[in-house]
Amino acid sequence: MTSAILFDHPGSPEVLHWRTVDPVHARPHEVVIAVAAAGVNNADLLQRRGLYPVPAWAPRPLGLECSGTIVEVGSAVTSWSPGDRVCALLDGGGYADQVAVPETQVMPIPAGISMIEAAGIPEVAATVYSNLAMIAGLTAGHTVLIHGAGGGIGTFAIQWASAIGARVITTAGSDDKARAGLDLGAQTAINYRTEDFVAATRQATDGRGVDAILDVVGSPYLPRNVECLAPDGHLVVIGGTTDPVLLDLGLLMSKRASISATMLRARPIEQKADIIAAVVRDVLPLFATGAVRVVVDTVVPMAEAARAHELVESKQTVGKVILDNGGGASG
CATH class of the missing domain: 3.40.50.720 (NAD(P)-binding Rossmann-like Domain)
Incomplete structure (x- = not known):
């Protein structure tokens, strides 16, 4: 059984609910990630309010970035294997137990970075x-x-x-x-x-x-x-x-x-692949040296996504609010 944060109509954070959904499966060039944690972004808040243009191909749940472990790879995937610890730039769907994502939008988690921290890397870095x-x-x-x-x-x-x-x-x-x-x-x-x-x-x-x-x-x-x-x-x-x-x-x-x-979410898959490749090459090494870090303000259980949205909307946070789906502090 898998679950995700869904909402039936735009509104305040209270419209968000943790519900049972069908499992996802990888298409040929996709991997499925068991989500450990997901970052909360302003685009999520706008989508919840009905104010964000969502691409037709995007998964229904919110969430533009996540960290976790690959549990399934598509038939044409060559870069990743089940068991790999990764973070990913998503078209949507991160507020969930599982998400399918193109293999070219997946990144390795830098050494020394927890699952919680890694969930806050893809969207901001890209x-x-x-x-x-x-x-x-x-x-x-x-x-x-x-x-x-x-x-x-x-x-x-x-x-x-x-x-x-x-x-x-x-x-x-x-x-x-x-x-x-x-x-x-x-x-x-x-x-x-x-x-x-x-x-x-x-x-x-x-x-x-x-x-x-x-x-x-x-x-x-x-x-x-x-x-x-x-x-x-x-x-x-x-x-x-x-x-x-x-x-x-x-x-x-x-x-x-x-x-x-610019808007990142609606970019063609080829452009996102180029961006992610550049981030892996030029940005991820900066985490290893300590030159950059993920600034995490608050960690909230994923089932309590409504509270996370309230925190971001309060304008009192500094850095990221992260949804924890069992990622833990050390990942």
């Missing part, structure tokens, strides 16, 4: 690397503005950018979260509730601006983000409000700057 490294071209010596120091994306992005030698400026909604950003490696942390982040960013860069911006706020920040860009800078928008907003195209052109807006 999002940060694909946007800042592969799209914005962030490298050593560049300066990056990372919004949302207290979130799962922010806590990882600050560490990764610092680890590759970039200078990090970050924003947060409280002094405590700003201090957390500094502790993770940011050189400048701005409480956007008490400071103008545009003025503070320009001051921190002697008026030049930043080479890259990772934005999770969306429309409200678009004009101000453009003001923060340095010549040839790149803004990547990965979430937030999508309401129509005026863009100063003249300012953008005068800076030779560019803007990308």
Whole structure:
């Protein structure tokens, strides 16, 4: 018997329930993972509210990342075997006992990382690397503005950018979260509730601006983000409000700057495979050296996913909220 977190209609966290479901099976190029733990992401909250475009092929349960042990491999799978300890980027389905996932979206768990920690790696690592490294071209010596120091994306992005030698400026909604950003490696942390982040960013860069911006706020920040860009800078928008907003195209052109807006979940399987391969090559080794770590705020039993969603929606967490399905602290 297997179970999963399901909901029948959009709503508050209370719509989430742990229910019995049919077992999943691997198609030729898939593996089935017995889920030890799953990460909670903002996209899960939006999907629960009915505000997220879910790909037609996505499994019904929530959950875009998990850790666990492979229990079945498809007939064409060559990279993995039953018993392998892995984490995976999912199209959905992580809030469950089992999930089927393409073999190219599976990663080994870095040495010394528990199942609980590993569940918080795939979504943030793939999002940060694909946007800042592969799209914005962030490298050593560049300066990056990372919004949302207290979130799962922010806590990882600050560490990764610092680890590759970039200078990090970050924003947060409280002094405590700003201090957390500094502790993770940011050189400048701005409480956007008490400071103008545009003025503070320009001051921190002697008026030049930043080479890259990772934005999770969306429309409200678009004009101000453009003001923060340095010549040839790149803004990547990965979430937030999508309401129509005026863009100063003249300012953008005068800076030779560019803007990308991306969603990871809907990318074709080939693109996800390339991203995961790059993360395995360039990001996972940083865990072994201690240059980056998974910041886990709270661990909640998977059957209590509603409580986990409430925690994330409270905006009081720093780092990831993880659903434990028997993963344990040591995995």
